Amino acid sequence: MTADLFTTNNVWMMLCTALVFFMHLGFSLLETGLTRQKNTINILFKNMFIICAGLLIYFTGGFSLMYPGEFNGYLGFNGFGLPLGVDGVSIDYADGSYTYWTDFIFQGMFAATAATIVSGAVAERIRLDAFMLFSVIYVGLIYPIVGSWHWGGGFLSTMNSFLGAELETDGFYDFAGSTIVHSVGGWAALIAVVLLGSRKGKFSNEGRSLAIPGHNIPIAVAGVFILWLGWFGFNGGSVLSADPALTSLVLVTTSLSAAAGGISAFVSSTLWFKNYDVTMFMNGVLGGLVGITAGADLMSPLESILIGLISGVIVVVAVNLIDRWKLDDPVGAIAVHLFCGIWGTIAVGILGAKASLDQFLVQFISISIIAFFCCVSAFLILFTIKKTLGLRVSNREEMEGLDLHEHGMDAYADFGLNEH
Amino acid sequence: MKKVEAIIRKSKFDEVKEALHDIQVNFFSYWDVTGVGNEKEGHVYRGVAYSTSDIQRRYLVIIVSDDFEPITVQTLMRAARTGDVGDGKIFVSDVRETYRIRTGESGNIAIN
Numbered sequence: 001m002t003a004d005l006f007t008t009n010n011v012w013m014m015l016c017t018a019l020v021f022f023m024h025l026g027f028s029l030l031e032t033g034l035t036r037q038k039n040t041i042n043i044l045f046k047n048m049f050i051i052c053a054g055l056l057i058y059f060t061g062g063f064s065l066m067y068p069g070e071f072n073g074y075l076g077f078n079g080f081g082l083p084l085g086v087d088g089v090s091i092d093y094a095d096g097s098y099t100y101w102t103d104f105i106f107q108g109m110f111a112a113t114a115a116t117i118v119s120g121a122v123a124e125r126i127r128l129d130a131f132m133l134f135s136v137i138y139v140g141l142i143y144p145i146v147g148s149w150h151w152g153g154g155f156l157s158t159m160n161s162f163l164g165a166e167l168e169t170d171g172f173y174d175f176a177g178s179t180i181v182h183s184v185g186g187w188a189a190l191i192a193v194v195l196l197g198s199r200k201g202k203f204s205n206e207g208r209s210l211a212i213p214g215h216n217i218p219i220a221v222a223g224v225f226i227l228w229l230g231w232f233g234f235n236g237g238s239v240l241s242a243d244p245a246l247t248s249l250v251l252v253t254t255s256l257s258a259a260a261g262g263i264s265a266f267v268s269s270t271l272w273f274k275n276y277d278v279t280m281f282m283n284g285v286l287g288g289l290v291g292i293t294a295g296a297d298l299m300s301p302l303e304s305i306l307i308g309l310i311s312g313v314i315v316v317v318a319v320n321l322i323d324r325w326k327l328d329d330p331v332g333a334i335a336v337h338l339f340c341g342i343w344g345t346i347a348v349g350i351l352g353a354k355a356s357l358d359q360f361l362v363q364f365i366s367i368s369i370i371a372f373f374c375c376v377s378a379f380l381i382l383f384t385i386k387k388t389l390g391l392r393v394s395n396r397e398e399m400e401g402l403d404l405h406e407h408g409m410d411a412y413a414d415f416g417l418n419e420h
Numbered sequence: 421m422k423k424v425e426a427i428i429r430k431s432k433f434d435e436v437k438e439a440l441h442d443i444q445v446n447f448f449s450y451w452d453v454t455g456v457g458n459e460k461e462g463h464v465y466r467g468v469a470y471s472t473s474d475i476q477r478r479y480l481v482i483i484v485s486d487d488f489e490p491i492t493v494q495t496l497m498r499a500a501r502t503g504d505v506g507d508g509k510i511f512v513s514d515v516r517e518t519y520r521i522r523t524g525e526s527g528n529i530a531i532n
Binding site: 209210211212213269272273274275277279280316319320323332 | 462463464465466467468469470
């Protein structure tokens with residue numbers, strides 16, 4: 001490993017960090033566009049809070065919790081702050097792939113994503129203080145603990161000894177976080193939506209699902225394009241070096257899956273609902289991106305297209321299913337991040353370089369363990385908040401808008417046609 | 421004198437205006453209105469069908485002499501029609517008097 005290569009690797013990782021940071025703008029715009037104008041300030045405030053608080057909390061203890069070094073495989077911690085400091089800037093830390101600083105800031109950008117996913121699903125009705133409290137705990141504790149089990153070298157990555165079995169596999173595999181990031185957020189979103197209840201006017205008295213159209217589709221589309229761009233860093237950086245073969249393959253599989261996801265979502269929703277719905281197209285692209293994330297470095301281009309095509313159909317079916325279950329997810333976060341996250345992680349056992357029955361079983365068991373842990377912890381946190389602080393804003397506040405009551409501001413002062 | 425009121429599609433407004441000018445009806449007022457009616461616009465959002473209960477239309481008020489009533493109504497009927505539900509309505513009522521503010525004239529001469 002030469003110093004030049006070390007520098008190149010590190011520059012690529014910092015570029016990817018910047019791209020993942022940019023995804024937070026993508027999420028902000030997507031959520032803003034798919035909800036109503038009276039709650040815009042609230043959405044933006046939550047997204048600003050998540051990245052700022054998320055980074056600070058991840059600095060404080062999250063990073064050490066997620067990458068504790070040598071530990072028992074279940075729970076480890078190697079100190080507050082960034083204990084390694086300047087000892088981690090040499091070529092020896094991570095075999096010349098990146099420095100300790102880069103490691104922290106790249107992972108820190110990831111961490112806040114899990115809470116952002118929840119933000120969209122609970123939009124337009126959750127109390128701001130309740131959401132902030134929840135996201136601090138979730139990003140500070142739950143996300144790093146789950147992450148340590150796989151990326152930190154914990155028990156999921158040494159599945160054979162955990163199960164006491166002789167499986168032909170290296171353990172659970174989740175390249176860039178279909179499960180570790182997206183489903184972890186998705187499970188919390190699901191629990192939050194169940195505990196919160198639906199927005200007023202989402203279901204008729206007879207229980208029929210009603211449409212609450214988002215107020216700014218151009219902004220939401222801009223969000224999707226920005227997220228796609230950010231995903232080059234999300235997946236491309238997860239190679240954890242500037243390896244030419246792997247990084248370029250990952251960018252190809254990521255984009256092909258996104259494109260295939262968009263096309264299959266728009267075709268299936270058009271066949272089903274008889275209209276060209278751009279919001280389904282958008283969710284399909286995101287579903288394809290989430291779906292490929294677990295195996296972006298394992299798939300051939302053709303396999304990545306297949307993963308995307310299936311992701312797109314899953315998104316459309318899931319959005320409809322969630323409606324039928326009387327759950328209200330304004331932006332489709334559960335369909336995209338949870339359903340496609342599960343599919344993408346399972347797909348590692350079916351398609352690509354690691355495909356085998358044993359791998360499939362390990363993927364399935366690991367997803368179940370993570371699902372159980374995330375659901376239980378999200379439930380405990382949210383239920384406690386519900387019984388103490390309260391989760392939901394008052395009826396009046398919801399009708400007149402969170403912007404007016406929580407913030408006392410208008411998103412579009414001096415401009416506006418609709419009162420609702 | 422008659423007051424002809426018409427609720428028409430916004431998309432038909434230019435055509436109606438031209439047609440009224442062609443029959444020498446040059447003076448009228450209009451404003452945009454929101455209402456409810458029989459039209460069901462087939463909106464679908466994320467797989468859920470819905471119709472907007474608010475229908476956007478343009479409301480015209482035209483004052484004409486008694487002789488002009490039939491041709492004005494016919495013109496409106498022709499120019500504002502698409503044949504679909506939601507083309508609008510026309511109401512005709514009597515007007516007792518019209519004055520032109522600048523000259524103080526009254527009657528038919530004050531209309532145009």
